[in-house]
Amino acid sequence: MIRPDEILLFSTMRNEKIRLPYFLDYYRNMGVTHFLIVDNDSTDGSTEYLAQQPDVSVWQTGKSYRRSRYGVDWLNYLQSRYGHDHWCVVVDPDEFLLYPFCDTRPLRALTDWLDACSIRAFSAMLLDMYPKGRLEDQPYLPGMNPLDIACWFDSGNYTISRNHLYGNLWIQGGPRARMFFPEEPSRAPALNKIPLVRWNRRYAYVHSTHMLLPRGLNLVYDEWGGEKASGVLLHTKFIDTFADKAKEETERRQHYAESYEYRAYAHHLGRDTQIWCKWSEKYINWRQLEILGLMSKGNWA
Amino acid sequence: MSLGVVMLVHTAFDRAEEVARHWRASGCPVVIHVDKSVPRPVYDAFVSALSDLADVSFSRRFRCEWGTWGIVAATQAASEQILQAHPGVRHVYLASGSCLPLRPVKELIDYLAARPRTDFIESATTADVPWTVGGLNAERFTLRFPFSWRRQRWLFDRYVSLQRRVRFRRRIPAGLVPHLGSQWWCLTRQTLTAILQDPSRADIERYFRRVWIPDESYFQTMARQYSTHIESRSLTLSKFDYQGKPHIFYDDHLQLLRRSDCFVARKIWPHAQRLYDAFLTDAESAMSKTEPNPGKIDRIFAKAVDRRVFGRTGLYMQSRFPRDDWDSGVTASPYSVFQGFTELFENFEPWLARATGARVHGHLFAPAGAEFADNQTSINGALSNSAVLRDYNPEFFLTNLLWNTRGERQCFQFGPGDTQSVNWRIAKDPNAQISVISGAWAIPLFRSNASFADLRQKAATLQKTESEHLNVLRSAWTKARVRIWTMAEFIEAPMEPLQTVLDEIGAGETRRLAEAPRMVDLRGFGQFLQNLKNQGMHPHLMGDFPVDDLPAHQPPGRAAPRPYLVR
Numbered sequence: 001m002i003r004p005d006e007i008l009l010f011s012t013m014r015n016e017k018i019r020l021p022y023f024l025d026y027y028r029n030m031g032v033t034h035f036l037i038v039d040n041d042s043t044d045g046s047t048e049y050l051a052q053q054p055d056v057s058v059w060q061t062g063k064s065y066r067r068s069r070y071g072v073d074w075l076n077y078l079q080s081r082y083g084h085d086h087w088c089v090v091v092d093p094d095e096f097l098l099y100p101f102c103d104t105r106p107l108r109a110l111t112d113w114l115d116a117c118s119i120r121a122f123s124a125m126l127l128d129m130y131p132k133g134r135l136e137d138q139p140y141l142p143g144m145n146p147l148d149i150a151c152w153f154d155s156g157n158y159t160i161s162r163n164h165l166y167g168n169l170w171i172q173g174g175p176r177a178r179m180f181f182p183e184e185p186s187r188a189p190a191l192n193k194i195p196l197v198r199w200n201r202r203y204a205y206v207h208s209t210h211m212l213l214p215r216g217l218n219l220v221y222d223e224w225g226g227e228k229a230s231g232v233l234l235h236t237k238f239i240d241t242f243a244d245k246a247k248e249e250t251e252r253r254q255h256y257a258e259s260y261e262y263r264a265y266a267h268h269l270g271r272d273t274q275i276w277c278k279w280s281e282k283y284i285n286w287r288q289l290e291i292l293g294l295m296s297k298g299n300w301a
Numbered sequence: 302m303s304l305g306v307v308m309l310v311h312t313a314f315d316r317a318e319e320v321a322r323h324w325r326a327s328g329c330p331v332v333i334h335v336d337k338s339v340p341r342p343v344y345d346a347f348v349s350a351l352s353d354l355a356d357v358s359f360s361r362r363f364r365c366e367w368g369t370w371g372i373v374a375a376t377q378a379a380s381e382q383i384l385q386a387h388p389g390v391r392h393v394y395l396a397s398g399s400c401l402p403l404r405p406v407k408e409l410i411d412y413l414a415a416r417p418r419t420d421f422i423e424s425a426t427t428a429d430v431p432w433t434v435g436g437l438n439a440e441r442f443t444l445r446f447p448f449s450w451r452r453q454r455w456l457f458d459r460y461v462s463l464q465r466r467v468r469f470r471r472r473i474p475a476g477l478v479p480h481l482g483s484q485w486w487c488l489t490r491q492t493l494t495a496i497l498q499d500p501s502r503a504d505i506e507r508y509f510r511r512v513w514i515p516d517e518s519y520f521q522t523m524a525r526q527y528s529t530h531i532e533s534r535s536l537t538l539s540k541f542d543y544q545g546k547p548h549i550f551y552d553d554h555l556q557l558l559r560r561s562d563c564f565v566a567r568k569i570w571p572h573a574q575r576l577y578d579a580f581l582t583d584a585e586s587a588m589s590k591t592e593p594n595p596g597k598i599d600r601i602f603a604k605a606v607d608r609r610v611f612g613r614t615g616l617y618m619q620s621r622f623p624r625d626d627w628d629s630g631v632t633a634s635p636y637s638v639f640q641g642f643t644e645l646f647e648n649f650e651p652w653l654a655r656a657t658g659a660r661v662h663g664h665l666f667a668p669a670g671a672e673f674a675d676n677q678t679s680i681n682g683a684l685s686n687s688a689v690l691r692d693y694n695p696e697f698f699l700t701n702l703l704w705n706t707r708g709e710r711q712c713f714q715f716g717p718g719d720t721q722s723v724n725w726r727i728a729k730d731p732n733a734q735i736s737v738i739s740g741a742w743a744i745p746l747f748r749s750n751a752s753f754a755d756l757r758q759k760a761a762t763l764q765k766t767e768s769e770h771l772n773v774l775r776s777a778w779t780k781a782r783v784r785i786w787t788m789a790e791f792i793e794a795p796m797e798p799l800q801t802v803l804d805e806i807g808a809g810e811t812r813r814l815a816e817a818p819r820m821v822d823l824r825g826f827g828q829f830l831q832n833l834k835n836q837g838m839h840p841h842l843m844g845d846f847p848v849d850d851l852p853a854h855q856p857p858g859r860a861a862p863r864p865y866l867v868r
Contacts, residue, residue: 004313059777063480064591101551101553104551104553105552105553106572108572109551109570109572112549113549116546116549117546123619123620125619144837154682154683155681155705156681156682156683156684157682157683157685157690157701158701159693159694159697159701160617160618160622160697161694162622169619169622171619175683177692178679178683178685178687182685182687182689185689185693186693207623219619220608220619220620220622221619221621221622222612222621222622223623223625224623225611225621225627225629226610226621226807227608227611227616227618227620227621228620228621229620230618230619230620247783277679277683278679279681279682279683279684280683280749292619293616293618294619294703295619295620296538296608296612296618296620296621296709297605297608298544298605298608298609298620299542299608299609299610301548301601301602301604301605
């Protein structure tokens with residue numbers, strides 16, 4: 001039973017059992033009280049694991065991830081059904097939300113403040129994290145904090161343009177653009193995300209959590225020089241589980257643009273590639289990211 | 302019990318209860334007003350929770366909507382009740398359910414007892430307060446506001462503009478001078494009764510009912526009528542952001558709040574357990590006589606508002622994306638662009654780095670890739686030198702570079718052979734210092750070994766490109782600091798312009814040019830230009846060069862003489 005002011009988390013996943021213990025605890029500690037998860041045909045026991053958790057509701061589907069527009073349709077349905085008038089976090093199991101003061105204030109403090117300011121959507125850019133050295137060198141075990149392994153990031157090579165159709169910003173760059181798309185930066189994945197929304201059944205995510213309808217929800221940025229409050233999604237995709245994933249997903253061809261991304265990864269990472277470079281920045285805390293200009297406190301103090 | 306507390310409560314009843322108990326524990330009578338829109342069962346539960354306390358009572362309930370009269374009516378009723386029921390009360394403190402006493406209540410009582418005639422109420426005339434929201438300053442008092450700002454915003458706005466259009470003005474009751482100030486005050490019995498028993502209270506009320514946000518003006522105006530001694534400040538620490546919403550205090554503000562020495566703070570986040578634990582304990586009556594000093598909190602919140610309104614110049618990110626030409630600064634810090642210098646001088650880049658201490662890059666916009674200082678393949682922020690990545694969004698390449706290296710002056714070379722797509726962005730950037738020796742692109746051609754037909758072709762293209770760039774730099778929209786010399790002009794006296802440019806970079810500290818950069822050997826350059834002319838290509842950007850060699854006082858190939866002004 002979901003109570004009126006609970007903060008909900010929606011996610012879709014496939015074969016992520018190894019990540020689940022840490023993932024669930026991370027968001028529980030933050031103040032998420034219920035998880036609604038779509039399991040896309042996992043074969044590693046994720047479903048059973050999730051079903052054992054007291055605060056997780058899990059839906060199973062064997063249908064095509066691609067034809068559900070990469071899970072968006074599934075989650076839009078669940079959100080309209082259960083998320084109405086709740087603050088909803090929509091993240092993947094390898095994404096960890098950071099918001100200003102997240103080390104001292106629970107997520108409820110943020111959502112209360114957003115409510116008081118009549119802000120409905122909170123932006124958190126995807127920040128790709130990676131380890132120093134080869135991915136395979138440091139094995140990830142259940143319950144581990146993936147940031148202990150993947151604790152490096154690119155701090156200042158992102159490009160932004162405005163999407164005039166939906167009004168959102170389109171952010172690209174980071175290690176994926178630098179490593180995997182050096183010849184075709186326009187195909188590099190989008191990093192703008194709006195994962196925290198005070199949901200209404202009339203809302204819908206258009207493409208992953210990159211943009212929303214109605215379009216007003218995408219105006220998470222200030223156009224007159226000021227800074228709105230924003231966070232970061234630490235993306236811990238690049239750990240030792242990645243190579244297998246890339247291989248599998250390339251064969252399944254269920255991801256965006258015919259798994260182009262995964263193919264690029266598989267192509268590059270087959271060969272002993274290092275994402276780390278001399279100018280990589282080591283992650284410390286959210287304040288560091290605030291100073292670097294990757295997120296902002298806005299007028300929350 | 303010289304101090305009585307009026308509490309306005311509409312939410313977080315468990316916290317309100319704790320605070321009421323805290324006031325009561327120090328002997329202060331409390332009268333609580335609960336918003337009428339609170340459902341009956343919730344209200345009843347709250348009343349019964351506090352029923353064990355003597356001298357805590359509840360006043361008649363009004364509907365309190367922000368910006369309307371209800372809050373004032375509630376305050377009036379509760380104040381009347383407390384003054385009547387507790388004749389010993391000398392000061393009435395108006396607080397809310399989300400207020401939190403920071404110092405022992407005893408200290409507040411002593412503080413007030415030492416100032417028995419003083420009314421603490423922030424109260425300023427409309428002309429003097431900048432903090433009103435929505436542009437309604439004096440108009441709060443001269444227009445009518447029958448519509449709710451929260452629920453009927455459209456009607457509210459239309460009605461305001463209609464009244465403006467027909468030049469409607471309400472008459473302010475005779476003798477009243479409108480004052481504004483924080484809603485949270487502490488008034489003496491004398492002043493408060495005088496306000497509440499004013500013979501023309503009905504008329505005044507009728508007027509204030511249609512004033513915008515009367516809770517910030519009714520008592521503030523009336524106190525000016527009756528008080529003998531007003532201290533125009535609130536004893537409640539309460540900060541507002543740029544939208545007029547109160548800032549909220551959280552657990553991590555504990556030390557700040559402690560050090561503020563304020564008596565009461567609002568508003569406290571109801572779940573800030575540490576704050577309630579820390580401040581609602583029975584502190585041994587420490588007799589600190591310090592005056593409230595909220596300076597540090599003021600600065601933190603002022604900074605937060607600044608960040609929201611102005612942001613960090615030169616930063617482009619997910620939640621700050623200024624429209625083109627809106628932001629006053631395009632980039633994060635000043636930088637210098639040199640065009641033609643590295644062509645004219647053999648060792649210009651290392652020389653410049655030595656002379657200025659700045660980071661000196663080669664051609665950042667070279668077609669083959671960015672030439673970072675020290676031949677690095679990437680630079681701060683993991684910014685790559687790849688031409689493809691750079692040209693995907695060259696403006697961001699520039700703004701990223703300057704954001705990533707802020708704190709260190711950046712210099713780079715530019716020329717007509719480079720990608721020209723950022724020309725406008727740089728020209729419109731007040732942070733850019735651009736120095737151009739026009740026509741110097743001809744020097745590498747002159748020194749190259751290529752066939753003359755190719756050279757002629759190249760020279761024509763470069764000249765056209767540079768000429769277009771110069772038009773940009775000379776346009777009316779240019780905000781950069783631009784200096785353009787023709788090549789002929791520059792080599793007449795190269796040190797003087799160099800000194801000027803470097804002085805500007807040094808910003809304050811005047812570095813003396815100990816050594817000059819080495820100019821390339823230009824013997825035969827005049828003839829080279831003449832050859833181009835003979836081929837029908839007219840090189841004009843470099844100025845006039847005689848066909849024979851350079852003037853005798855400028856022996857080519859040797860270091861230029863030291864400038865005359867070096868001391």
